[in-house]
Amino acid sequence: xxxxxxxxxxxxxxxxxxxxxxxxxxxxxxxxxxxxxxxxxxxxxxxxxxxxxxxxxxxxxxxxxxxxxxxxxxxxxxxxxxxxxxxxxxxxxxxxxxxxxxxxxxxxxxxxxxxxxxxxxxxxxxxxxxxxxxxxxxxxxxxxxxxxxxxxxxxxxxxxxxxxxxxxxxxxxxxxxxxxxxxxxxxxxxxxxxxxxxxxxxxxxxxxxxxxxxxxxxxxxxxxxxxxxxxxxxxxxxxxxxxxxxxxxxxxxxxxxxxxxxxxxxxxxxxxxxxxxxxxxxxxxxxxxxxxxxxxxxxxxxxxxxxxxxxxxxxxxxxxxxxxxxxxxxxxxxxxxxxxxxxxxxxxxxxxxxxxxxxxxxxxxxxxxx
Amino acid sequence: xxxxxxxxxxxxxxxxxxxxxxxxxxxxxxxxxxxxxxxxxxxxxxxxxxxxxxxxxxxxxxxxxxxxxxxxxxxxxxxxxxxxxxxxxxxxxxxxxxxxxxxxxxxxxxxxxxxxxxxxxxxxxxxxxxxxxxxxxxxxxxxxxxxxxxxxxxxxxxxxxxxxxxxxxxxxxxxxxxxxxxxxxxxxxxxxxxxxxxxxxxxxxxxxxxxxxxxxxxxxxxxxxxxxxxxxxxxxxxxxxxxxxxxxxxxxxxxxxxxxxxxxxxxxxxxxxxxxxxxxxxxxxxxxxxxxxxxxxxxxxxxxxxxxxxxxxxxxxxxxxxxxxxxxxxxxxxxxxxxxxxxxxxxxxxxxxxxxxxxxxxxxxxxxxx
Numbered sequence: 062x063x064x065x066x067x068x069x070x071x072x073x074x075x076x077x078x079x080x081x082x083x084x085x086x087x088x089x090x091x092x093x094x095x096x097x098x099x100x101x102x103x104x105x106x107x108x109x110x111x112x113x114x115x116x117x118x119x120x121x122x123x124x125x126x127x128x129x130x131x132x133x134x135x136x137x138x139x140x141x142x143x144x145x146x147x148x149x150x151x152x153x154x155x156x157x158x159x160x161x162x163x164x165x166x167x168x169x170x171x172x173x174x175x176x177x178x179x180x181x182x183x184x185x186x187x188x189x190x191x192x193x194x195x196x197x198x199x200x201x202x203x204x205x206x207x208x209x210x211x212x213x214x215x216x217x218x219x220x221x222x223x224x225x226x227x228x229x230x231x232x233x234x235x236x237x238x239x240x241x242x243x244x245x246x247x248x249x250x251x252x253x254x255x256x257x258x259x260x261x262x263x264x265x266x267x268x269x270x271x272x273x274x275x276x277x278x279x280x281x282x283x284x285x286x287x288x289x290x291x292x293x294x295x296x297x298x299x300x301x302x303x304x305x306x307x308x309x310x311x312x313x314x315x316x317x318x319x320x321x322x323x324x325x326x327x328x329x330x331x332x333x334x335x336x337x338x339x340x341x342x343x344x345x346x347x348x349x350x351x352x353x354x355x356x357x358x359x360x361x362x363x364x365x366x367x368x369x370x371x372x373x374x375x376x377x378x379x380x381x382x383x384x385x386x387x388x389x390x391x392x393x394x395x396x397x398x399x400x401x402x403x404x405x406x407x408x409x410x411x412x413x414x415x416x417x418x419x420x421x422x423x424x425x426x427x428x429x430x431x
Numbered sequence: 432x433x434x435x436x437x438x439x440x441x442x443x444x445x446x447x448x449x450x451x452x453x454x455x456x457x458x459x460x461x462x463x464x465x466x467x468x469x470x471x472x473x474x475x476x477x478x479x480x481x482x483x484x485x486x487x488x489x490x491x492x493x494x495x496x497x498x499x500x501x502x503x504x505x506x507x508x509x510x511x512x513x514x515x516x517x518x519x520x521x522x523x524x525x526x527x528x529x530x531x532x533x534x535x536x537x538x539x540x541x542x543x544x545x546x547x548x549x550x551x552x553x554x555x556x557x558x559x560x561x562x563x564x565x566x567x568x569x570x571x572x573x574x575x576x577x578x579x580x581x582x583x584x585x586x587x588x589x590x591x592x593x594x595x596x597x598x599x600x601x602x603x604x605x606x607x608x609x610x611x612x613x614x615x616x617x618x619x620x621x622x623x624x625x626x627x628x629x630x631x632x633x634x635x636x637x638x639x640x641x642x643x644x645x646x647x648x649x650x651x652x653x654x655x656x657x658x659x660x661x662x663x664x665x666x667x668x669x670x671x672x673x674x675x676x677x678x679x680x681x682x683x684x685x686x687x688x689x690x691x692x693x694x695x696x697x698x699x700x701x702x703x704x705x706x707x708x709x710x711x712x713x714x715x716x717x718x719x720x721x722x723x724x725x726x727x728x729x730x731x732x733x734x735x736x737x738x739x740x741x742x743x744x745x746x747x748x749x750x751x752x753x754x755x756x757x758x759x760x761x762x763x764x765x766x767x768x769x770x771x772x773x774x775x776x777x778x779x780x781x782x783x784x785x786x787x788x789x790x791x792x793x794x795x796x797x798x799x800x801x
Contacts, residue, residue, distance in 0.1 A: 323768050327710035330775075334704030338783060340697035398693050405700075409783075413708060 082191030091186035110162030144381035231288030244313035277348035452561030461556035463603035480532030514751030601658030614683035647718035
């Protein structure tokens with residue numbers, strides 16, 4: 062695929078009509094692998110990195126799942142293109158900073174992607190929309206098994222797969238799910254929940270992984286430990302915690318609707334009103350308002366409109382995606398104008414949230430004088 | 432007129448289609464008078480206050496302009512009713528605190544009103560929508576001349592009309608105009624303008640007079656001095672300053688539209704979006720957002736809608752007006768819900784502001800890649 066075609070088009074629709082997918086945006090499993098007797102990328106000289114890249118890249122490209130893949134060396138991509146890949150969660154921020162000797166391969170379904178010479182020689186990940194942790198594991202496990210026949214992995218019978226950072230040692234697995242938890246945030250339960258999840262040995266992070274903010278009320282939950290536990294046990298454990306988080310979020314939504322429906326409708330109504338009418342909007346504000354609109358879709362307040370719209374705007378209104386549409390370099394201010402223009406345009410046919418029926422019972426308007 | 436009918440209905444429409452009225456909401460002239468040889472209200476015993484009330488009230492009611500007037504003693508009004516009169520700018524906050532021995536008379540056109548035993552025995556004022564300072568002066572001057580034949584005013588050939596506070600001595604006149612100056616606020620010129628106006632011996636105050644905040648970008652400009660100048664000169668001077676303020680505001684609007692149209696549209700669009708979709712809103716927020724919508728009407732951004740709507744909402748969404756519609760005492764939170772319900776309901780047929788035509792020329796959307 063032509064890189065410009067790929068980067069200029071919106072990401073493939075990620076929506077499935079499963080109820081759990083209202084809360085779980087995506088599931089992901091990644092494996093870290095390295096080649097035997099070659100220095101880890103952080104210690105490798107350029108020649109070694111290029112050698113690793115030239116060994117791994119064709120092996121990946123030759124996989125049956127990689128027919129018509131999008132493949133590139135990091136030095137062939139512009140900073141803007143790399144940033145778009147970050148905004149689509151296809152590469153890490155760290156990998157976006159890489160150049161000669163690093164590479165990236167993505168299958169045409171956009172659900173299997175490989176970073177070469179990021180922190181490890183090989184980081185392959187399987188992405189799935191919604192709650193599909195096990196499916197993601199199955200896909201990446203198969204890819205890994207096939208690749209293992211072609212590549213000579215650094216493996217110790219005692220320690221397992223060797224990795225640049227000891228936190229990945231053993232299985233090299235990171236299982237994660239991206240959760241949309243607006244009700245836990247609105248009801249101020251989120252900190253408590255995060256602490257509880259941490260105690261179970263899982264990490265809770267922001268939208269772009271380690272050290273990033275939970276913009277748009279989106280949280281990434283993943284395993285911390287990679288050693289001493291079977292991959293399938295890690296997948297199982299994370300799935301159970303995610304199921305609990307879904308339940309907590311659902312309960313928080315039900316409680317808010319029962320006890321504070323006006324507050325919920327107020328947040329959603331204002332978010333919609335601002336998104337549909339502003340002429341300047343920062344990326345951060347847009348994420349947080351889109352999150353509230355997404356909650357409105359989950360509560361069926363936006364009738365006749367398709368919620369895919371909101372999920373797509375989450376991605377396409379981010380800075381690099383906006384910049385990609387224009388030849389001239391945009392300033393932050395210009396991007397804020399364009400972002401608002403795009404929002405108004407895309408939301409112009411979405412009607413106001415339908416909240417009046419639900420609220421009228423509780424409204425003091427029911428008991429007017431006379 | 433029945434007081435409940437009067438207080439429960441919206442104020443008479445104040446809109447005239449004059450261009451200056453986009454900026455000048457209303458004009459007002461009040462005169463302070465006292466009866467000879469009776470102590471000022473602040474020093475008077477109850478009996479004296481009642482005597483003054485019983486002398487002045489029938490004299491006012493018998494005026495030809497006061498046929499079918501609404502007339503009441505302050506002890507006969509509830510606190511809520513008094514508060515409604517304050518919100519309609521018909522009585523002062525101070526007068527609302529008065530009880531036995533104080534009174535209030537308003538003609539049926541709602542443009543001549545009299546406070547009895549406020550700070551002075553008699554405070555009569557003439558109100559006019561838009562820029563009509565001279566008309567207001569003419570009306571109150573006529574009323575004063577007629578009353579002077581019936582009442583024995585405290586007058587000194589040297590000092591003029593005697594008043595409880597020396598700041599009103601002489602003519603007892605206060606000429607004022609209520610101005611809507613959103614562009615001077617948005618362009619941060621307002622403080623400078625206020626200082627310049629002060630130097631000309633005029634006062635600039637907030638929405639409810641002395642010591643109140645300029646909610647909704649509304650400012651009251653009035654004379655400070657009442658002594659040593661003819662009433663007509665004071666009226667003339669204030670009219671000139673108001674004409675200059677109108678010009679400054681118009682220039683500020685033109686400059687904002689020319690240099691920062693997106694910022695202006697952003698403010699107006701967000702204000703509309705929030706007003707039309709919120710489910711909870713404080714009085715203060717609603718005034719400030721309505722002010723921006725009013726600016727949008729002035730700039731013809733709201734097509735097919737009537738700007739009277741906004742002027743009416745300015746009044747009817749204030750706390751006492753809201754409470755008046757319900758039998759049960761509302762909490763602040765309930766009022767905030769009701770205010771938002773009323774806004775959504777009244778604005779549901781007002782379309783989004785039409786800004787796209789104007790802005791597209793400057794928008795970077797005009798130069799997309801390819």
